[in-house]
Amino acid sequence: MSLAAGVALPPRGRRLPWVxxxxxxxxxxxxxxxxxxAPHDPEAIDPIxxxxxxxxxxxxxxxxxxxxxxxxxxxxxxxxxxxxxxxxVAAVALALGGSVGTLLGLIAGYRGGWAxxxxxxxxxxxxxxPSVLIALVLAVTVGPGFWVVALVLGLxxxxxxxxxxxxxxxxWKARDFVALARVAGAGGPYIVLHHILPNIVNSLVVLCTLQxxxxxxxxxxxxxxxxxxxxxxxxxxxxxAEGLDFIETAWWISVMPGVAILVVVFAFNLLGDWLRDWLxxxxxxx
Amino acid sequence: MLPMIASRALQALLTxxxxxxxxxxxxxxxxxxxxxxxxxxxxxxxxxxxxERNGLDRPLPVQYAVFLGGVVxxxxxxxxxxxxxxxxxxxxxxxxxxxxxxxxxxxxxxxxVPIGVLAAARRAGFxxxxxxxxxxxxxxxxxxxxxxxxxxxxxxHLQWLPSSGTGGWRNYxxxxxxxxxxISAGVVRLLxxxxxxxxxxxxxxxxxxxxxxxRRVIWKHALWNALIPVITFxxxxxGVIIASAVVVEVVFGWPGLGYLAYESTLWRDxxxxxxxxxxxTAVIVTINLLVDICYGLIDPRVRA
Numbered sequence: 001m002s003l004a005a006g007v008a009l010p011p012r013g014r015r016l017p018w019v020x021x022x023x024x025x026x027x028x029x030x031x032x033x034x035x036x037x038a039p040h041d042p043e044a045i046d047p048i049x050x051x052x053x054x055x056x057x058x059x060x061x062x063x064x065x066x067x068x069x070x071x072x073x074x075x076x077x078x079x080x081x082x083x084x085x086x087x088x089v090a091a092v093a094l095a096l097g098g099s100v101g102t103l104l105g106l107i108a109g110y111r112g113g114w115a116x117x118x119x120x121x122x123x124x125x126x127x128x129x130p131s132v133l134i135a136l137v138l139a140v141t142v143g144p145g146f147w148v149v150a151l152v153l154g155l156x157x158x159x160x161x162x163x164x165x166x167x168x169x170x171x172w173k174a175r176d177f178v179a180l181a182r183v184a185g186a187g188g189p190y191i192v193l194h195h196i197l198p199n200i201v202n203s204l205v206v207l208c209t210l211q212x213x214x215x216x217x218x219x220x221x222x223x224x225x226x227x228x229x230x231x232x233x234x235x236x237x238x239x240x241a242e243g244l245d246f247i248e249t250a251w252w253i254s255v256m257p258g259v260a261i262l263v264v265v266f267a268f269n270l271l272g273d274w275l276r277d278w279l280x281x282x283x284x285x286x
Numbered sequence: 287m288l289p290m291i292a293s294r295a296l297q298a299l300l301t302x303x304x305x306x307x308x309x310x311x312x313x314x315x316x317x318x319x320x321x322x323x324x325x326x327x328x329x330x331x332x333x334x335x336x337x338e339r340n341g342l343d344r345p346l347p348v349q350y351a352v353f354l355g356g357v358v359x360x361x362x363x364x365x366x367x368x369x370x371x372x373x374x375x376x377x378x379x380x381x382x383x384x385x386x387x388x389x390x391x392x393x394x395x396x397x398x399v400p401i402g403v404l405a406a407a408r409r410a411g412f413x414x415x416x417x418x419x420x421x422x423x424x425x426x427x428x429x430x431x432x433x434x435x436x437x438x439x440x441x442x443h444l445q446w447l448p449s450s451g452t453g454g455w456r457n458y459x460x461x462x463x464x465x466x467x468x469i470s471a472g473v474v475r476l477l478x479x480x481x482x483x484x485x486x487x488x489x490x491x492x493x494x495x496x497x498x499x500x501r502r503v504i505w506k507h508a509l510w511n512a513l514i515p516v517i518t519f520x521x522x523x524x525g526v527i528i529a530s531a532v533v534v535e536v537v538f539g540w541p542g543l544g545y546l547a548y549e550s551t552l553w554r555d556x557x558x559x560x561x562x563x564x565x566x567t568a569v570i571v572t573i574n575l576l577v578d579i580c581y582g583l584i585d586p587r588v589r590a
Contacts, residue, residue: 125301130570132529133563134308136551140559141312217428221533224430225548240431244537247434248442255438258431266426273422 017274023267031084038077042234046072051250067252078234079260085235090215093153094208101161109169110192123159131156139227149228153215164207168200202279210272213265220261236261294578298571305567309560310350363557372557376565383542387527389458390465398470402477407504417474424471429530433464433537450539461538468530469523476519480512521577525570
């Protein structure tokens with residue numbers, strides 16, 4: 001409801017970020033339909049066609065537009081399937097961290113006192129956590145995997161959401177309409193859910209969009225280190241790692257998936273920036 | 287001032303303690319170092335001796351208490367792989383990571399301070415758009431991939447700089463640039479908004495009214511005040527840099543603490559991994575603590 005109330009028109013003079021919107025929409029579409037649109041099986045090994053260069057280099061064929069890796073797997077197909085894993089991890093991590101963080105932020109901001117102190121100290125502690133290292137430890141002990149990565153990302157994300165939401169709650173709590181609701185006999189949970197939360201939705205949308213890119217980059221970094229989604233799953237970070245030893249002879253194995261990360265994350269960040277300017281001009285800090 | 291330092295120090299200690307508990311519990315509850323370190327043909331007796339010697343058979347809280355008692359005395363246990371004290375391995379690697387991280391921080395400031403200042407001074411002009419583009423790109427390019435691309439261009443093709451290892455200053459250039467890159471976006475954004483805020487204040491108007499040149503107003507009066515939030519951010523950024531250092535050290539084969547943590551992970555070398563993670567956390571919280579104290583000294587307003 002606040003999306004409708006707080007948002008009339010995009011700011012004048014600012015065009016819609018068409019390129020970013022298109023890339024984001026395409027990425028989601030690709031992630032949803034990778035199984036149908038990928039020209040090859042992303043895990044099919046084909047030694048005869050190993051290490052083929054992309055089509056625009058000498059020796060490339062139009063069968064493998066972006067070339068193949070050293071096991072002969074089609075890089076384009078692996079990138080398309082990788083979108084599914086990258087967006088999937090980001091979505092799960094945001095759902096986890098976003099819901100827990102929002103809930104704790106609402107409690108901290110509205111209750112204040114010791115609950116506030118405890119939650120915010122905890123959030124500070126988690127923000128200072130060396131998450132990459134925790135991921136390394138988790139990868140060895142629990143074993144690397146989709147859910148482990150999502151959990152590690154969620155551990156950091158909740159603190160970011162809690163901080164943002166707490167700050168917003170504090171500023172909305174001081175408004176007259178909240179005092180009026182209280183006078184009218186509304187209880188704490190009712191006020192938070194019906195009067196405060198709807199006003200925060202814009203900020204949450206902006207934060208979510210901006211954190212998608214962060215989540216994709218960190219997931220790729222963890223997978224690159226072997227602490228993310230294990231092979232042979234087609235992941236962007238894993239593909240970059242596989243090409244590291246062949247960088248002198250077959251650079252495309254590492255570079256192509258990196259370009260995919262760059263383009264997708266750039267689009268999400270651009271969209272997030274634009275949304276922030278549009279929905280929430282005060283929110284400059286995230 | 288003193289109560290502020292005391293409460294920050296306590297917070298730092300809590301973060302360290304929590305990290306140690308998390309790492310310890312994770313490492314001991316599910317990993318099985320016996321199978322990794324001993325050869326498959328090891329007898330049951332050999333396994334038992336190994337478990338006893340490393341205290342892996344005792345209850346978890348006891349193991350943790352023993353571990354913590356040792357840590358207080360500087361004893362982090364022996365590396366399961368090399369049988370050297372874990373703390374020696376970590377201390378040997380730590381300086382290399384700190385030097386690299388500091389070089390990265392330096393490069394980040396050299397690149398992003400001018401961009402941030404120019405973006406604010408020429409608001410909505412070319413530099414502002416350049417700064418925004420730079421910041422967006424900085425957030426979007428993963429450090430490990432940038433490292434690989436730089437190796438491809440400067441080591442493989444141009445052969446100007448080495449791609450891995452330590453040695454002369456030339457070995458620092460690429461990894462430091464990649465590390466600096468990972469925080470430059472944040473610095474540009476922060477400095478730009480901080481500059482815009484300062485440029486709108488009364489004393490800048492006064493400085494202009496006095497007839498100072500615009501260059502002097504921006505680079506002296508405004509910049510020094512706009513840098514205060516950037517300095518408080520340095521603690522946080524140092525943490526980000528140190529965390530990126532794991533990935534960068536692996537890409538560039540840099541034998542620092544991050545690479546040690548990576549190796550220990552592959553080998554399931556608990557004591558070393560624990561010690562490395564705790565050393566990492568200690569560095570991050572110490573720097574945050576120092577920055578908080580410096581901030582209190584620089585800006586009297588926060589001395590509560």
